[in-house]
Amino acid sequence: MRYVIIGAGAVGGVVGGRLAQAGHEVVLVARGAHHDALREHGLRLRVPEGESTYRLPVVDGPGALGELRPDDVLVLAVKTQDTDAALRAWGPAPVRGGGTAAAQLPLVCAQNGVESQRLALRRFRRVYGVCVWLPATHVEPGVVSAAGTPLTGILHLGRHPHGTDDTARLVAADLETARFEAPVVPDVARWQYAKLLGNLGNALEAVAGPVDSDAARALYARVRAEGEAVLDAAGVAYVSEAEQREARGDKVRLVPLDGVPRGGGSSWQSLSRGTGTIEADYLNGEIVLLGRLHGVPTPLNELLQHLANTFALERRAPGSMPVAELVRRAEEAAAEAGWDH
Template sequence: MKIAVLGAGGVGGYFGARLAAAGYDVTFVARGKHLEAMRKNGLRVSSPLGDVLLKDPKAVDDVNAVGRVDLVLVAVKLWDTDTAARALKPLVDQGAAVLSFQNGVHKDEILADYLPTQSIIGGVCYIAAVISEPGIIAHTGTMQKLVFGEYDGSRSARVEMFYEACQKAGITAEISDNIKRLIWEKFVFLVGLSGTTASIRKPIGPIRENPRTRAFLLQVMDEVVAVGRAKGVDLPANFAHDRLAFCDTVPATMTSSMHHDLERGNRMELPWLSGGVSEFGAQLNIPTPKNSAIADILELYAAGTRE
């Protein structure tokens, strides 16, 4: 199975490196100093589950240099999805399937604006990993899981092939027959984690321990559930409480990529997270006061603050 990884950051770099280390033909599409470091010193993953060093990874700066592949893993930031989808069309025309592990619930709808819907596999990932410095991916904790599946619920050959690849690479993986619901389930947690950690400027530990910030976290997630149910997703009405219980199981130091981006002055995915929930709420006449407040509070930082 030939795999291209579009975006070699925390998600793409980690899972792509595991697959390459297991012997799969993986080509990374990266850019800037990260790409330079990968070409000069290789790609290194630092992880409690065992480090990985790809001394000479296949890394290019242009999708057109990838060649024919069976599967493209999309892990770019959400604002790059339109550009990525347009660039991927030649690969899809040659038979590649596209599996996005980006954040949020907008990603596959954007991809479908440019690519045939039958080429798109739904997916979610669970991991805390970032580029700690160019060429190095730092994985925090032991959670590293991919869940994916066809939108029609079938167990296709391409899904089975990728599941086998994950097994050989030591990646925890599951095939889902209701991937849309799982994407929304993760979205509930993701919006809660990103919105609270970024607006409060603290990791999840202190937030879940303080009664007022814990209640705030629950309310943020409850708004996402209400929006999802209004959009026809079969989420239980009390699902936010389930996710709050899950928040109690993760490391106290866990935070979100949006919080990392805020601290580093980088652009944030706010418009597709709490901002996206706020927009959905306005469209559906569902109140989302907490997510709207988060979007307002972080608005001045959303485009990044680095000069």
């Protein structure tokens, strides 16, 4: 199989680089300065065992690639706010021998949140979800890093909306040659919703910095409790924290990497790069949506969604709001909603 990595940033670049390192055929899809750097200098992958460069085919869209192959696997690794544009571009792409990508090829959604695979299923017949546990950083154009060892990451995957099949098992087998653990599960959504609860802190980190003070941890606990209440009201199943800890164990330990500055998660990185967009609508915003549908107040997640979007739109520096100010705003939002915490 050939892997076409649509969105070769932090997660996509690391997955593509590790697959290439293991001898698998990989095509990278990127835009702008990152695309240019990948084409000119190759993909530079920084990991605990050192830095390697991979000269891989790089395109900016399906037109530059020509006909897709029947053995291609499309790995969607763009941020969720860019999903619809990617699906519109790649769905109609012709496949050698007849048909389109949407009709003929598997699409693997390696993204945060749960919305992308729902969007994908409107266009693609064969959609796979992935719970991405992969600490990765887009360091600069052409350079990505992953600090995990002995495994680079853990990627639970399965069919969307449920089930498994031979394609999922083949993809998992390839990933496991590339320093990933890739359990194939029939209920991948349970893992993704559990990861969503953890990702509710992404906006908090992006707005006010690392969640490493008592005040920040207490606020995150309230944000998460709000999310759990919403999922419970909606009847959405999710893996417990204990089950997640048991699955991850000590398999992905983080180590400092030379030339990789200490940064934050995906939302922090979006603000750092000044992209003008952020994925809060599909993380905190997912909880807000479900809360509105099921009559559960979500003032804290609504606040974080609003602040993260404002920071992105105004291109503010990540972590530039004092935690005390964020806590004050959270108290005001909760009081206004009549929310008893």
